[in-house]
Amino acid sequence: MDANQRIARISAHLNPPNLDKNGSGSDLRRVGCRAKGGSPGFKVAILGAAGGIGQPLAMLMKMNPLVSLLHLYDVANAPGVTADISHMDTSAIVRGFLGQPQLEEALTGMDLVIIPAGVPRKPGMTRDDLFNINAGIVRTLSEAIAKCCPKAIVNIISNPVNSTVPIAAEVFKKAGTFDPKKLMGVTMLDVVRANTFVAEVMSLDPREVDVPVVGGHAGVTILPLLSQVKPPCSFTQKEIEYLTDRIQNGGTEVVEAKAGAGSATLSMAYAAVKFADACLRGLRGDANIVECAFVASHVTELPFFASKVRLGRCGVDEVYGLGPLNEYERMGLEKAKKELGGSIAKGVTFVKK
Ligand SMILES: NC(=O)c1ccc[n+]([C@@H]2O[C@H](COP(=O)([O-])OP(=O)(O)OC[C@H]3O[C@@H](n4cnc5c(N)ncnc54)[C@H](O)[C@@H]3O)[C@@H](O)[C@H]2O)c1
């Protein structure tokens, strides 16, 4: 191909004749016009990619060398976000998909699907107050995943995670595609916060701190195991109570500070990428990838529970038990299980009814 042909080809993609008013023509998917195909790396879709989490998440995933193809799907503004991010000089090819008619194409062939689609909290709301809107969104997206990429790993960010993960599981069960190793609720932000707050209290570098956070992702279901912090730390009871309360209410702290403009987006995008990167390294076959996530579980009597999991080529290779708990943590566990059971049942019923 000579220089004129090359320029003509690129111009055709920048000014495609079939671009409709919303930018939703097939041209949008051809933003990745330099894709050669077959390049090493994983194919990742973000559903809700134009949102407060979706945009920084898309940017950070475009920077991840393990990603070869990045599909950005949203019901609004996907073309703008896709055009913007596609100019970053990193190797992942970016393609945008706008609205339900393009959902299946967005999902076909994906290795990992990350879902931050849905409404966020405003001050005074609980995560469960989002159920009425977000449950339906997650159900629809999960139905499309079951149809188009049933073997993909699915990372669910949309709240209430304690219910949206069971919703996705029920949809996959109905479709006959449920693989408990592949479905994960993203609770990494709780771990990120716990590491940060413990580091503050103990004057440590947060990058060296590892706090297991188990249970679920809402209020008392968020259970930091401060007795198992690495490096080992000795906290006073006052410090334990302060840290537990701050970790459990970290989301609300951000919701209130944003005063009606949404919930955590930037720290969440950071946490989501940290978790997605761990999933991709597991898929690649790296050893000893251990993170906390909300998964199908036999660790307690509940069918889903967040705990440490080992990520591998098939997704969750092993779900770890909780380890020794102190009395304060045992009490916290009972409270967490009580609330979590109801949230899981609510999600299951939503799909079964
Ligand atoms: N798991 C966590 O730790 C965690 C942390 C922060 C936020 N969240 C949750 O993530 C969700 C998104 O938060 P946000 O701040 O990005 O919200 P946002 O409103 O800024 O963005 C949501 C995006 O989802 C899109 N969307 C809506 N319906 C859709 C559908 N059917 N298909 C595809 N996209 C759709 C919207 O167009 C929007 O772009 C909320 O439910 C929030 O509570 C979870």
Ligand SMILES: O=C(O)C[C@H](O)C(=O)O
């Ligand atoms: O708090 C929220 O509503 C968002 C998210 O779950 C968080 O923990 O920041």
